Amino acid sequence: RSLTIPLSTTTQLQPTRASYTHSITMSTEIVINTWKDIQAIKNFKEVAGVILFRKIFDTAPAAQYMFSFGEKFPLGAEEMYADPEFLRHASNVVNAVDRAVSMLGRSVRPLVAILKAMGGRHHGYGVLPAHYPIVGDALIGTLSDALGEKFTDEVKAAWVEIYGVISSAMLEGHDAAEAKVKAEEAKAMGDTKLSGESN
DSSP states (O other): OOOOOOGGGOOSOOOOOOOSOSOOHHHHHHHHHHHHHHHTSTTHHHHHHHHHHHHHHHHOGGGGGGSTTGGGSOTTOGGGGGOHHHHHHHHHHHHHHHHHHHTOSSOOHHHHHHHHHHHHHHHHTTOOTTHHHHHHHHHHHHHHHHHGGGOOHHHHHHHHHHHHHHHHHHHHHHHHHHHHHHHHHHHHHHHHHHHHHHO
């Protein structure tokens, strides 16, 4: 289901189409090291996932209804955050971040290929480019809450840069999926027109 979010709800992490091939060695090292602190938290995927989605829904409450678990509860219902289906999804999202961080290295190309495919799939779920900065801000906020004093300006800048890589790649996948849909629609319209003319 597609969700329209006013642009005024987005903040610093606007979707970027910038190249992700430049050197990100320093940011990569910082992100990998700070993620180890997140992994040290007991049940970190579920804990971080709950914080992340609280922040997403605080910024864009209507996004709750993009998810099957969200449809079971009134908008902003506290009991949703203890729902097993929600907890599985939240944990899976953090697991995706965990996997992405584990793939960071001298070359981001293997990760970029996976992210492009993921962006294409999310296009099918109704995710829009405007959603990416909301998730990015929520991720940064989650890291800030979890890391506390360790979340320095340098750490924040590194995560912002790496999220730029993630969002850039996923948006390429989104654009490719969008172009494919439009091409298929145009072909279908053309086929329909030809069929009508032949009759």
